[in-house]
Amino acid sequence: MHITRGFTGRPRVADPGLPPGQYDAGDDWPVLSAEVTPDLAPADWTFRIDGLVDQPRTWDWEEAHRLPPSAYEGAIHCVTSWSKFGVRFAGVSLDAFWDVVRPHGSATHAVAYSHTGYTTNLPLADLTGGRAWIAWEYDGRPLAPEHGGPARLLVPHLYFWKSAKWIAGLRILDHDEPGFWEQNGYHERGNPWEEQRYSGD
């Protein structure tokens, strides 16, 4: 730690909800996708889970909306160091999908992939137990395309690049397999509270 001469930082109160190295972006919600925002209509959206599961399955928009609704209200944390509090997402808990597909006992990880081809890897444990959603509403409105609409993965306890936009599916594996940012220098798990930003953190 090196004290920077003359640096005071913004006025602040210690916020126990703010992970190390993060700042509160307030009303801002920066967009950081690396690819062109796709023009994807709900009618063309599908979500598939396959790999090491008993019942591989694809849901379309209508079928996914028939699952029990579930909401998340809380914070999200981006690896570029902004955090956002009091966000409200609505969709379906991934647990409702797990009940249908039933992962094998040997399953340990998932690769989430988008309709754009973006990928990101997650331990299965981070996608179960009410901690992950397929979200299609933000603040009571349809999720905007630049934020991953019509539907995105939402795993708010990890850095937000893990919450794949334009989610198309989850492939269930018995090993870890780095996705797009993980192959480009970012951490394989991305826990904000451990400040796991880059490979080797």
Place this chain on the structure above:
Amino acid sequence: MTDTFVPPTRFAVPGRIAVSEQAASVWQTATLTGIRRETARAATFRLAVPGWPGHLPGQHLMVRLTAEDGYVAQRHYSIASAPDDSGHVELTLDHIEGGEVSGWFHTVARPGDRVEVRGPVSGFFAWPGDRPALLIGAGSGVVPLMSMIRHHRARNLAVPLRLLVSARGPEELIYAGEFGAETTPVFTRSAPEGVPVGRMAAAHVAPLLAEQPSGGWEAYVCGSNSFAEHASRLLVTAGQPVERIRIERFG
């Protein structure tokens, strides 16, 4: 199951280079050695980084400032300088209203001050100088693209390179004195006599895509999210393949 999973879509933008884990995970002390004014809002800060492992044009680093009470602020900034062996890197920063880090650089920092940096990070927006590159930037989004242009010149690369850069007016165009024939500026609010004023449009992109160098263009788009959305749509509409458009959006 050990087969590598390939998603059932054409992938947007595979990564360009492997990133050194060690370089990206170590904080090192950098010393400010010079400050250059670019525009009324932007200045370039030259940093001596003794253990700098080198970078590729388009990469960024993380800067960390620490207050006396231990409060820490860190930000990602694109690297403006071309890779060289000078042991220095340059950052060009806009003075953001209320920005705690850019504010410190613009109002407090002076040569001799030390900050911490780690990097380079992220291989996705990197341009090693190997493929024809079509660069589109706005405002401070031109910074990583300038690193590419400087690299192209320093190495006398023959591979085609074009820059389309948008600014509110000539006085806000960062690096205005450095651009050459590869660059077309677009002015959105005010322009020199005889130069049209207006938003970047299909007419700016079309002639560049009409060139189609061998192997096609790799497009690099950098700027605010709204600019990136606009510019990437112009490219797609003009026929640039989606998987050959790399976007860096400044948050």
